[in-house]
Amino acid sequence: MPEPPASPILRPRADASAVCRPAGCRSASAMAARPRLHYPNGRGRMESVRWVLAAAGVEFDEEFLETKEQLQKLQDGEHLLFQQVPMVEIDGMKLVQTRSILHYIAEKHQLFGKDLKERTLIDMYVEGTLDLLEMLIMHPFLKPEDQPKEVVHMAQKAIIRYFPVFEKVLRGHGQNFLVGNQLSLADVILLQTILALEEKIPNILSTFPFLQEYTVKLSNIPTIKRFLEPGSKKKPPPDDVYVRTVYNIFMS
Template sequence: MEARPKLHYPNGRGRMESVRWALAAAGVEFDEEFLETREQLHKLQKGKHLLFQQVPMVEIDGMKLVQTRSILHYIAEKYHLFGSDLKEKTLIDMYVEGTLDLLEMIITHPFLKPEDQQKEVVSMTQKAVIRYFPVFEKILRDHGQKFLVGNQLSLADVILLQTILALEEKVPNILAAFPHLQEFTVKISNVPTIKKFLEPGSKKKPPPDDVYVRTVYTIFAP
Protein backbone atom coordinates (compact mmCIF):
# COMPACT_ATOMS: atom_id res chain seq x y z
CA MET A 1 0.00 0.00 0.00
CA GLU A 2 1.36 3.40 -0.98
CA ALA A 3 2.31 5.58 1.99
CA ARG A 4 0.30 8.72 2.48
CA PRO A 5 2.07 12.02 1.85
CA LYS A 6 3.24 13.74 5.02
CA LEU A 7 3.26 17.53 5.22
CA HIS A 8 5.69 19.42 7.48
CA TYR A 9 4.63 22.98 8.29
CA PRO A 10 3.07 25.05 11.10
CA ASN A 11 -0.60 24.43 11.80
CA GLY A 12 -1.94 27.13 9.52
CA ARG A 13 -2.33 28.14 5.90
CA GLY A 14 0.82 29.83 4.67
CA ARG A 15 2.49 28.38 1.60
CA MET A 16 1.42 24.84 2.50
CA GLU A 17 -2.29 25.53 2.04
CA SER A 18 -2.06 25.31 -1.74
CA VAL A 19 -0.48 21.87 -1.33
CA ARG A 20 -3.36 20.79 0.91
CA TRP A 21 -5.81 22.07 -1.70
CA ALA A 22 -4.07 20.19 -4.52
CA LEU A 23 -3.94 16.90 -2.63
CA ALA A 24 -7.53 17.24 -1.49
CA ALA A 25 -8.72 18.06 -5.01
CA ALA A 26 -6.97 14.91 -6.23
CA GLY A 27 -8.75 12.89 -3.54
CA VAL A 28 -5.48 12.02 -1.79
CA GLU A 29 -5.44 11.49 1.97
CA PHE A 30 -2.41 12.99 3.70
CA ASP A 31 -0.88 13.29 7.14
CA GLU A 32 0.59 16.36 8.77
CA GLU A 33 3.39 16.91 11.27
CA PHE A 34 3.01 20.41 12.60
CA LEU A 35 5.98 22.57 13.48
CA GLU A 36 5.44 24.33 16.79
CA THR A 37 8.95 25.16 17.96
CA ARG A 38 12.29 26.29 16.55
CA GLU A 39 13.77 23.04 17.83
CA GLN A 40 11.55 21.03 15.50
CA LEU A 41 12.68 23.12 12.54
CA HIS A 42 16.34 22.78 13.58
CA LYS A 43 15.94 19.01 13.84
CA LEU A 44 14.71 18.86 10.23
CA GLN A 45 17.54 21.13 9.13
CA LYS A 46 20.25 19.20 10.97
CA GLY A 47 18.86 15.93 9.65
CA LYS A 48 19.35 17.27 6.12
CA HIS A 49 15.64 16.86 5.40
CA LEU A 50 15.30 20.38 3.99
CA LEU A 51 17.25 20.96 0.80
CA PHE A 52 17.31 24.74 1.24
CA GLN A 53 16.73 24.75 5.01
CA GLN A 54 13.11 25.83 4.50
CA VAL A 55 9.58 24.49 4.71
CA PRO A 56 7.08 23.62 3.26
CA MET A 57 8.38 20.09 3.01
CA VAL A 58 6.34 17.14 1.78
CA GLU A 59 7.38 13.51 2.13
CA ILE A 60 6.00 11.66 -0.88
CA ASP A 61 7.12 8.63 -2.90
CA GLY A 62 10.31 8.30 -0.90
CA MET A 63 11.30 11.93 -1.50
CA LYS A 64 11.41 14.99 0.71
CA LEU A 65 10.17 17.73 -1.60
CA VAL A 66 10.64 21.43 -0.88
CA GLN A 67 9.79 24.65 -2.74
CA THR A 68 6.05 25.17 -3.03
CA ARG A 69 5.83 25.40 -6.81
CA SER A 70 7.91 22.24 -7.28
CA ILE A 71 5.70 20.37 -4.83
CA LEU A 72 2.58 21.56 -6.65
CA HIS A 73 4.01 20.53 -10.02
CA TYR A 74 4.78 17.05 -8.76
CA ILE A 75 1.31 16.59 -7.26
CA ALA A 76 -0.36 17.93 -10.40
CA GLU A 77 1.63 15.61 -12.64
CA LYS A 78 1.17 12.55 -10.44
CA TYR A 79 -2.56 12.99 -9.89
CA HIS A 80 -3.62 14.17 -13.37
CA LEU A 81 -4.17 17.84 -12.59
CA PHE A 82 -1.75 19.05 -15.26
CA GLY A 83 -3.67 18.76 -18.54
CA SER A 84 -3.46 16.26 -21.36
CA ASP A 85 -0.59 17.65 -23.44
CA LEU A 86 2.28 20.14 -23.39
CA LYS A 87 0.11 23.04 -24.50
CA GLU A 88 -2.41 22.48 -21.72
CA LYS A 89 0.36 21.97 -19.16
CA THR A 90 1.97 25.26 -20.15
CA LEU A 91 -1.33 27.15 -19.92
CA ILE A 92 -2.03 25.61 -16.52
CA ASP A 93 1.46 26.49 -15.33
CA MET A 94 1.10 30.07 -16.56
CA TYR A 95 -2.29 30.54 -14.89
CA VAL A 96 -1.04 29.04 -11.63
CA GLU A 97 2.06 31.25 -11.57
CA GLY A 98 -0.05 34.37 -12.04
CA THR A 99 -2.52 33.35 -9.37
CA LEU A 100 0.23 32.50 -6.89
CA ASP A 101 1.59 36.03 -7.29
CA LEU A 102 -1.76 37.32 -6.05
CA LEU A 103 -2.03 34.64 -3.38
CA GLU A 104 1.36 35.65 -1.98
CA MET A 105 -0.13 38.99 -0.94
CA ILE A 106 -2.83 37.17 1.01
CA ILE A 107 -0.29 34.85 2.66
CA THR A 108 1.89 37.70 3.93
CA HIS A 109 -0.99 39.98 4.97
CA PRO A 110 -1.35 38.69 8.60
CA PHE A 111 2.32 39.48 9.26
CA LEU A 112 2.06 43.17 8.41
CA LYS A 113 1.79 45.86 11.03
CA PRO A 114 -1.88 46.52 11.94
CA GLU A 115 -1.74 50.00 10.42
CA ASP A 116 -0.57 48.51 7.13
CA GLN A 117 -3.06 45.66 6.88
CA GLN A 118 -6.02 47.70 5.64
CA LYS A 119 -3.84 49.41 3.07
CA GLU A 120 -2.75 46.01 1.82
CA VAL A 121 -6.38 44.83 1.55
CA VAL A 122 -7.04 47.82 -0.70
CA SER A 123 -3.92 47.04 -2.73
CA MET A 124 -4.67 43.35 -3.19
CA THR A 125 -8.28 44.14 -4.08
CA GLN A 126 -7.17 46.57 -6.77
CA LYS A 127 -4.69 44.10 -8.20
CA ALA A 128 -7.29 41.33 -8.19
CA VAL A 129 -10.02 43.30 -9.97
CA ILE A 130 -7.76 45.22 -12.36
CA ARG A 131 -4.95 42.81 -13.23
CA TYR A 132 -5.88 39.22 -12.42
CA PHE A 133 -9.64 38.63 -12.42
CA PRO A 134 -10.25 40.21 -15.84
CA VAL A 135 -7.82 37.69 -17.33
CA PHE A 136 -9.68 34.69 -15.96
CA GLU A 137 -13.10 36.23 -16.65
CA LYS A 138 -12.11 36.56 -20.32
CA ILE A 139 -10.75 33.01 -20.48
CA LEU A 140 -13.98 31.57 -19.10
CA ARG A 141 -16.16 33.82 -21.26
CA ASP A 142 -14.27 33.08 -24.48
CA HIS A 143 -14.20 29.29 -24.27
CA GLY A 144 -17.47 28.81 -22.40
CA GLN A 145 -16.26 25.77 -20.48
CA LYS A 146 -16.43 24.76 -16.85
CA PHE A 147 -12.67 24.56 -16.35
CA LEU A 148 -9.90 27.03 -17.15
CA VAL A 149 -8.01 24.55 -19.34
CA GLY A 150 -9.36 21.56 -21.24
CA ASN A 151 -12.30 19.49 -20.10
CA GLN A 152 -11.12 18.37 -16.67
CA LEU A 153 -10.13 19.82 -13.31
CA SER A 154 -6.58 21.15 -13.21
CA LEU A 155 -4.23 22.78 -10.74
CA ALA A 156 -5.15 26.14 -12.30
CA ASP A 157 -8.78 25.72 -11.21
CA VAL A 158 -7.78 24.64 -7.72
CA ILE A 159 -5.38 27.50 -7.01
CA LEU A 160 -7.72 30.10 -8.49
CA LEU A 161 -10.61 28.90 -6.32
CA GLN A 162 -8.38 28.89 -3.25
CA THR A 163 -7.37 32.48 -3.97
CA ILE A 164 -10.91 33.68 -4.69
CA LEU A 165 -12.28 32.21 -1.46
CA ALA A 166 -9.41 33.68 0.57
CA LEU A 167 -10.05 37.11 -0.94
CA GLU A 168 -13.79 36.82 -0.33
CA GLU A 169 -13.05 36.40 3.39
CA LYS A 170 -11.63 39.93 3.32
CA VAL A 171 -13.78 41.47 0.56
CA PRO A 172 -17.05 39.54 0.28
CA ASN A 173 -18.24 41.25 -2.93
CA ILE A 174 -14.94 41.10 -4.78
CA LEU A 175 -16.48 39.10 -7.66
CA ALA A 176 -19.39 41.50 -8.15
CA ALA A 177 -18.22 42.57 -11.62
CA PHE A 178 -17.21 39.08 -12.78
CA PRO A 179 -20.22 36.84 -13.52
CA HIS A 180 -18.21 34.07 -15.16
CA LEU A 181 -15.90 33.86 -12.17
CA GLN A 182 -18.93 33.76 -9.89
CA GLU A 183 -20.25 30.78 -11.85
CA PHE A 184 -16.79 29.19 -11.89
CA THR A 185 -16.53 29.51 -8.10
CA VAL A 186 -19.84 27.72 -7.57
CA LYS A 187 -19.05 24.93 -10.05
CA ILE A 188 -15.53 24.20 -8.83
CA SER A 189 -16.63 24.38 -5.18
CA ASN A 190 -19.06 21.57 -5.99
CA VAL A 191 -16.50 19.21 -7.50
CA PRO A 192 -16.94 16.28 -5.04
CA THR A 193 -13.38 16.17 -3.72
CA ILE A 194 -13.26 19.95 -3.30
CA LYS A 195 -16.72 20.09 -1.76
CA LYS A 196 -15.52 17.58 0.83
CA PHE A 197 -12.44 19.71 1.56
CA LEU A 198 -14.62 22.79 2.07
CA GLU A 199 -16.79 21.05 4.65
CA PRO A 200 -16.23 21.50 8.40
CA GLY A 201 -13.79 19.01 9.88
CA SER A 202 -11.53 18.78 6.84
CA LYS A 203 -7.81 19.59 6.86
CA LYS A 204 -8.46 22.98 5.27
CA LYS A 205 -7.01 25.59 7.61
CA PRO A 206 -8.97 28.57 8.96
CA PRO A 207 -7.92 32.18 8.34
CA PRO A 208 -4.69 33.02 10.17
CA ASP A 209 -5.19 34.34 13.70
CA ASP A 210 -2.85 35.90 16.26
CA VAL A 211 -1.89 32.49 17.65
CA TYR A 212 -0.73 31.32 14.24
CA VAL A 213 1.22 34.53 13.63
CA ARG A 214 2.99 34.23 17.01
CA THR A 215 3.81 30.58 16.34
CA VAL A 216 5.33 31.41 12.98
CA TYR A 217 7.45 34.16 14.50
CA THR A 218 8.57 31.78 17.25
CA ILE A 219 9.64 29.11 14.76
CA PHE A 220 11.29 31.26 12.11
CA ALA A 221 12.64 34.25 14.05
CA PRO A 222 16.38 34.68 13.32
Protein backbone atom coordinates in the same frame (compact mmCIF):
# COMPACT_ATOMS: atom_id res chain seq x y z
CA MET B 1 9.40 32.54 4.97
CA PRO B 2 11.36 31.35 2.02
CA GLU B 3 11.40 27.76 0.88
CA PRO B 4 13.34 25.08 -1.08
CA PRO B 5 13.39 22.84 -4.53
CA ALA B 6 12.49 19.24 -5.02
CA SER B 7 14.67 16.19 -4.67
CA PRO B 8 15.48 14.25 -7.86
CA ILE B 9 12.61 12.33 -9.47
CA LEU B 10 12.89 8.68 -8.59
CA ARG B 11 13.11 5.84 -11.10
CA PRO B 12 11.95 2.28 -10.29
CA ARG B 13 14.54 -0.45 -10.05
CA ALA B 14 14.32 -3.35 -12.42
CA ASP B 15 12.64 -5.54 -9.78
CA ALA B 16 10.20 -2.75 -8.89
CA SER B 17 10.56 -3.70 -5.22
CA ALA B 18 12.45 -0.58 -4.24
CA VAL B 19 13.24 2.88 -5.51
CA CYS B 20 16.75 4.31 -5.49
CA ARG B 21 18.20 7.77 -5.49
CA PRO B 22 21.65 9.13 -4.61
CA ALA B 23 20.82 9.07 -0.87
CA GLY B 24 19.77 5.40 -0.98
CA CYS B 25 16.82 3.13 -1.67
CA ARG B 26 13.22 3.38 -0.54
CA SER B 27 10.98 0.34 -0.26
CA ALA B 28 7.65 -0.14 -2.01
CA SER B 29 5.93 0.43 1.34
CA ALA B 30 7.44 3.92 1.47
CA MET B 31 6.00 4.59 -1.97
CA ALA B 32 2.54 3.53 -0.77
CA ALA B 33 2.56 5.67 2.39
CA ARG B 34 0.28 8.67 2.67
CA PRO B 35 1.93 12.02 2.00
CA ARG B 36 3.15 13.70 5.18
CA LEU B 37 3.21 17.49 5.31
CA HIS B 38 5.68 19.39 7.52
CA TYR B 39 4.64 22.96 8.32
CA PRO B 40 3.12 25.07 11.12
CA ASN B 41 -0.58 24.55 11.85
CA GLY B 42 -1.86 27.25 9.52
CA ARG B 43 -2.28 28.21 5.91
CA GLY B 44 0.90 29.82 4.67
CA ARG B 45 2.46 28.32 1.59
CA MET B 46 1.42 24.79 2.52
CA GLU B 47 -2.28 25.53 2.10
CA SER B 48 -2.05 25.28 -1.70
CA VAL B 49 -0.53 21.81 -1.27
CA ARG B 50 -3.42 20.80 0.99
CA TRP B 51 -5.88 22.11 -1.59
CA VAL B 52 -4.35 20.16 -4.47
CA LEU B 53 -4.09 16.91 -2.52
CA ALA B 54 -7.70 17.30 -1.39
CA ALA B 55 -8.92 18.08 -4.91
CA ALA B 56 -7.15 14.93 -6.13
CA GLY B 57 -8.86 12.90 -3.41
CA VAL B 58 -5.57 12.08 -1.67
CA GLU B 59 -5.57 11.50 2.09
CA PHE B 60 -2.55 12.99 3.84
CA ASP B 61 -1.02 13.34 7.30
CA GLU B 62 0.47 16.44 8.88
CA GLU B 63 3.31 17.00 11.29
CA PHE B 64 2.95 20.52 12.64
CA LEU B 65 6.01 22.59 13.46
CA GLU B 66 5.46 24.37 16.77
CA THR B 67 8.98 25.20 17.91
CA LYS B 68 12.29 26.35 16.49
CA GLU B 69 13.79 23.10 17.80
CA GLN B 70 11.54 21.01 15.55
CA LEU B 71 12.70 22.98 12.52
CA GLN B 72 16.31 22.63 13.64
CA LYS B 73 15.90 18.87 13.93
CA LEU B 74 14.68 18.66 10.32
CA GLN B 75 17.57 20.85 9.21
CA ASP B 76 20.17 18.87 11.15
CA GLY B 77 18.80 15.62 9.76
CA GLU B 78 19.28 16.90 6.20
CA HIS B 79 15.57 16.55 5.49
CA LEU B 80 15.28 20.07 4.04
CA LEU B 81 17.20 20.60 0.83
CA PHE B 82 17.47 24.36 1.37
CA GLN B 83 16.87 24.34 5.12
CA GLN B 84 13.29 25.59 4.71
CA VAL B 85 9.67 24.41 4.68
CA PRO B 86 7.11 23.54 3.29
CA MET B 87 8.34 19.98 3.03
CA VAL B 88 6.25 17.04 1.86
CA GLU B 89 7.25 13.40 2.23
CA ILE B 90 5.74 11.61 -0.74
CA ASP B 91 6.64 8.52 -2.78
CA GLY B 92 9.92 8.06 -0.92
CA MET B 93 11.03 11.64 -1.51
CA LYS B 94 11.25 14.73 0.67
CA LEU B 95 10.01 17.47 -1.62
CA VAL B 96 10.55 21.17 -1.00
CA GLN B 97 9.77 24.40 -2.89
CA THR B 98 6.05 25.01 -3.11
CA ARG B 99 5.86 25.07 -6.91
CA SER B 100 7.88 21.87 -7.26
CA ILE B 101 5.57 20.14 -4.79
CA LEU B 102 2.46 21.39 -6.59
CA HIS B 103 3.80 20.33 -9.99
CA TYR B 104 4.63 16.83 -8.77
CA ILE B 105 1.20 16.26 -7.23
CA ALA B 106 -0.61 17.77 -10.21
CA GLU B 107 1.33 15.64 -12.69
CA LYS B 108 0.79 12.48 -10.65
CA HIS B 109 -2.96 13.01 -10.36
CA GLN B 110 -3.77 14.22 -13.89
CA LEU B 111 -4.22 17.86 -12.89
CA PHE B 112 -1.51 19.20 -15.19
CA GLY B 113 -2.98 19.00 -18.68
CA LYS B 114 -2.68 16.42 -21.43
CA ASP B 115 0.15 17.96 -23.45
CA LEU B 116 2.89 20.58 -23.32
CA LYS B 117 0.63 23.39 -24.53
CA GLU B 118 -1.94 22.75 -21.80
CA ARG B 119 0.75 22.41 -19.14
CA THR B 120 2.23 25.73 -20.17
CA LEU B 121 -1.16 27.46 -20.00
CA ILE B 122 -1.80 25.91 -16.59
CA ASP B 123 1.63 27.05 -15.42
CA MET B 124 1.04 30.63 -16.58
CA TYR B 125 -2.32 30.81 -14.84
CA VAL B 126 -0.89 29.30 -11.66
CA GLU B 127 2.09 31.65 -11.59
CA GLY B 128 -0.15 34.69 -12.00
CA THR B 129 -2.55 33.52 -9.31
CA LEU B 130 0.27 32.72 -6.89
CA ASP B 131 1.47 36.32 -7.21
CA LEU B 132 -1.92 37.40 -5.88
CA LEU B 133 -2.04 34.63 -3.29
CA GLU B 134 1.36 35.67 -1.93
CA MET B 135 -0.15 39.00 -0.91
CA LEU B 136 -2.75 37.13 1.13
CA ILE B 137 -0.10 34.90 2.71
CA MET B 138 1.95 37.88 3.87
CA HIS B 139 -0.99 40.04 4.97
CA PRO B 140 -1.22 38.82 8.62
CA PHE B 141 2.48 39.60 9.13
CA LEU B 142 2.11 43.28 8.27
CA LYS B 143 1.85 45.93 10.96
CA PRO B 144 -1.80 46.22 12.07
CA GLU B 145 -2.01 49.80 10.82
CA ASP B 146 -0.87 48.70 7.35
CA GLN B 147 -3.29 45.80 6.94
CA PRO B 148 -6.42 47.75 5.85
CA LYS B 149 -4.44 49.56 3.15
CA GLU B 150 -3.08 46.25 1.90
CA VAL B 151 -6.61 44.81 1.63
CA VAL B 152 -7.50 47.73 -0.65
CA HIS B 153 -4.32 47.11 -2.65
CA MET B 154 -5.14 43.39 -3.00
CA ALA B 155 -8.66 44.19 -4.16
CA GLN B 156 -7.36 46.58 -6.79
CA LYS B 157 -4.81 44.05 -8.05
CA ALA B 158 -7.42 41.30 -8.24
CA ILE B 159 -10.09 43.41 -9.93
CA ILE B 160 -7.85 45.27 -12.37
CA ARG B 161 -5.06 42.82 -13.23
CA TYR B 162 -5.96 39.21 -12.44
CA PHE B 163 -9.70 38.54 -12.46
CA PRO B 164 -10.30 40.12 -15.90
CA VAL B 165 -7.87 37.58 -17.38
CA PHE B 166 -9.77 34.59 -16.01
CA GLU B 167 -13.18 36.11 -16.73
CA LYS B 168 -12.13 36.53 -20.37
CA VAL B 169 -10.84 32.94 -20.59
CA LEU B 170 -14.07 31.48 -19.19
CA ARG B 171 -16.27 33.71 -21.33
CA GLY B 172 -14.19 32.93 -24.42
CA HIS B 173 -14.34 29.14 -24.39
CA GLY B 174 -17.60 28.66 -22.47
CA GLN B 175 -16.27 25.67 -20.54
CA ASN B 176 -16.33 24.84 -16.85
CA PHE B 177 -12.57 24.85 -16.34
CA LEU B 178 -9.68 27.08 -17.35
CA VAL B 179 -7.74 24.57 -19.49
CA GLY B 180 -8.78 21.48 -21.45
CA ASN B 181 -12.29 21.39 -19.99
CA GLN B 182 -11.11 19.36 -17.02
CA LEU B 183 -10.02 20.23 -13.50
CA SER B 184 -6.39 21.31 -13.31
CA LEU B 185 -3.92 22.83 -10.89
CA ALA B 186 -4.84 26.24 -12.30
CA ASP B 187 -8.47 25.83 -11.21
CA VAL B 188 -7.56 24.64 -7.74
CA ILE B 189 -5.18 27.53 -7.02
CA LEU B 190 -7.57 30.10 -8.46
CA LEU B 191 -10.48 28.80 -6.36
CA GLN B 192 -8.31 28.81 -3.24
CA THR B 193 -7.35 32.43 -3.91
CA ILE B 194 -10.88 33.59 -4.71
CA LEU B 195 -12.33 32.08 -1.54
CA ALA B 196 -9.53 33.53 0.60
CA LEU B 197 -10.11 36.97 -0.92
CA GLU B 198 -13.86 36.68 -0.34
CA GLU B 199 -13.15 36.24 3.37
CA LYS B 200 -11.76 39.77 3.36
CA ILE B 201 -13.79 41.30 0.51
CA PRO B 202 -17.12 39.42 0.19
CA ASN B 203 -18.26 41.19 -2.98
CA ILE B 204 -14.97 40.98 -4.86
CA LEU B 205 -16.55 38.97 -7.73
CA SER B 206 -19.54 41.29 -8.11
CA THR B 207 -18.50 42.43 -11.60
CA PHE B 208 -17.31 39.00 -12.80
CA PRO B 209 -20.36 36.82 -13.57
CA PHE B 210 -18.41 34.00 -15.21
CA LEU B 211 -16.05 33.75 -12.25
CA GLN B 212 -19.05 33.72 -9.90
CA GLU B 213 -20.57 30.74 -11.71
CA TYR B 214 -17.16 29.06 -11.99
CA THR B 215 -16.56 29.41 -8.25
CA VAL B 216 -19.90 27.79 -7.40
CA LYS B 217 -19.32 24.88 -9.80
CA LEU B 218 -15.80 24.17 -8.57
CA SER B 219 -16.88 24.38 -4.94
CA ASN B 220 -19.39 21.59 -5.60
CA ILE B 221 -16.92 19.10 -7.06
CA PRO B 222 -17.19 16.26 -4.50
CA THR B 223 -13.55 16.20 -3.38
CA ILE B 224 -13.41 19.98 -3.10
CA LYS B 225 -16.80 20.18 -1.42
CA ARG B 226 -15.57 17.79 1.29
CA PHE B 227 -12.45 19.91 1.80
CA LEU B 228 -14.61 23.01 2.27
CA GLU B 229 -16.76 21.36 4.93
CA PRO B 230 -16.11 21.79 8.67
CA GLY B 231 -13.73 19.22 10.12
CA SER B 232 -11.52 18.93 7.03
CA LYS B 233 -7.79 19.68 6.99
CA LYS B 234 -8.42 23.06 5.39
CA LYS B 235 -6.94 25.67 7.68
CA PRO B 236 -8.86 28.71 9.01
CA PRO B 237 -7.76 32.29 8.32
CA PRO B 238 -4.51 33.14 10.14
CA ASP B 239 -4.98 34.38 13.69
CA ASP B 240 -2.64 35.87 16.30
CA VAL B 241 -1.65 32.42 17.58
CA TYR B 242 -0.51 31.33 14.11
CA VAL B 243 1.39 34.58 13.55
CA ARG B 244 3.19 34.24 16.91
CA THR B 245 4.04 30.61 16.17
CA VAL B 246 5.56 31.52 12.81
CA TYR B 247 7.59 34.33 14.36
CA ASN B 248 8.84 32.03 17.13
CA ILE B 249 9.90 29.31 14.68
CA PHE B 250 11.40 31.34 11.86
CA MET B 251 12.26 34.79 13.20
CA SER B 252 13.23 34.43 16.85
